[in-house]
Amino acid sequence: MITATKMVGIGIASALVLSGCSSATDTVQAVGTVTDQAQTVQIPALDAPTVNLDAGFPAAAPTATDAGDQLGSSTTATTFGLGNTWQIATVLVSVGDSVQVGQPVATLDQTQLDLQVNVARADADVATAQVDLLTAAIGDTYSKAAEVATNRDKVRDAIATLTATQADLKKKKAQLRTTRAELTTQLDQVNAALKNPMLPPQQKAQLTAARTQLLKGIATIDAALTQITQAEPQLSRGLTKARSGLATLTTAAATITDARTQLTGLRDLARIAADTAKLSVDLAKVHRDQAVLTSPVTGVVVTIAHRGDRLAPGATVAEIRPVGASEVTTWLPPQDAAAVCVGNTATITGDWMAPGQSVPARLDWVAATADYPPTSTTTGDVHLLRAVEVQLSSNAELPAGVGVEITINGCPAGSDQNK
Incomplete structure (x- = not known):
């Protein structure tokens, strides 16, 4: 069932529709x-190079205030921007000329932009050279490691020789002492026999000669023992020094290995820096390419700047009406x-x-x-x-x-x- 309210709404809507159609x-x-x-066509936002005004001058000496406070000179370089305006180098169209989309209409002075490209290339060359230098240094560590390994083998051989010599001397020292004891016993026996007054002259002469030989043998053994006794501390000091040298060489080998690891890490960073520097060269070239100003549409030139004008980024160089x-x-x-x-x-x-x-x-x-x-x-x-x-x-x-x-x-x- 349709209520009165709905009927009123339908009537209003119908009236609006009819009124709209009647005036349509x-x-x-x-x-x-x-x-x-x-x-x-506007001046693009390009990087303008700066000049370090402190380059080539010695650092300023510190100054002092009247109160005696010492003031250090600033470590911040004084720089001067070459300006953020760009000069129109050439104008390639005139007012009223028809142009196509992408057609060059003017060019900017590329002197600063060429400088930016050259600076970026120089930085890239330095970064690449750093990679080569670090690679050469890493190669040197292998040569040094081989040299240290050779010296360490020599020291090990020397330690082995000294140790064997020390053991041999100890063995000889014991043998000499045993032999001396035997000769001393024989000497005592000869001396006791020579005290017999009833010895025949011939036997006494033989014992006297034997006694002389025994004394000579004992003296020789004593000299050898003295020499061994003097050599033992020298051998001990030599072994201590050799072992210390071996420890030093072992430490040097570890240091070289650590240095190689550090150099390898630095070379990885240098490669990243070199790749980044190449991107800077590409960016500088892109900026230089932007010095050629082109029409964004196909149309007619309405206004155009003049050759020699200096304009800031964002300033209008030309207007093109499509x-x-x-x-x-x-x-x-x-x-x-x-x-x-x-x-x-x-x-x-x-x-x-x-x-x-x-x-x-x-x-x-x-x-x-x-x-x-x-x-x-x-x-x-x-x-x-x-x-x-x-x-x-x-x-x-x-x-x-x-x-x-x-x-x-x-x-x-x-x-x-x-x-």
Whole structure:
């Protein structure tokens, strides 16, 4: 069952639909502005080199205040920028010339940019040389390690020889002492026999000769024992020194191994630095390539800078107005915007045209909501507060920035407006 409230709602909706359809075929009059579609060619943001003003001068001596406080000189280098403006070196087009997209229109002075490329290349060469130097140093560690290993083998052989000699001397010392004891016993026996007064002369002479030989043998053994006794401390000191040298060589081998590890790590970092330096060269070349300024669109040159001009990054070098359809922007009151549809035909009239002359246009876009028009907007309604932005296009070439009168045909009856 349909209630009274629903009946009222249906009646209001029907009235709105009928009122919209009844005015759908009316035209909408408006005043708009031809959009300036010109695109600019600007000075790119390029790195400007700096000069170290302290280069070649000795460090400043410290100064003292009246209070006696010692002040050290600053360690920060004084630098001077060569400027962040760029000079136009050549101008390749004139106002009114037709240009294609990507066509060069002007070039900048590349002196500073060439310097940047050369500096980047020099840095890259230094970084690459560091890799080569570290590689050579790593190779030297292998040579040093081989030399240390050879010396360590020699010291080990010497220690083995000294140890064997020391053991041999101890053995000989024991043997000499045993032999001396035996000779001493024999000497005692000979001395005892010589004390016998009844010895025949011939036997006494033999014992005397034997006694002389025994004394000589004992003296020889004593001399040998003295020599061994003197040699033993020398051998001990030699062994101690050799073992210390072996420990030093072992430490040196470990140090060389550690040094090789450190050098290998440094070489890895140097390779990263070299690769980064190559990227800096590529970046410097990209910046140098940006010194050739090209047109962003196919169109006609509207303005162009002069040769010798110095411009800051972002400054306009040239304006290029693209060829093709002209765009017109207008703002419509909400009730008029509701009466037009995307795709509607329209006509545009300008005060520079002959009486009765107009150019065809097409409605391309209608904003979804009303907004406050910019204060510079040209409209036919003096008291227009909130309006709907509308854009049209025309294949005719219209002068940019001028005001035009627009007649837009309304939506056909029964159409789904602005969808």
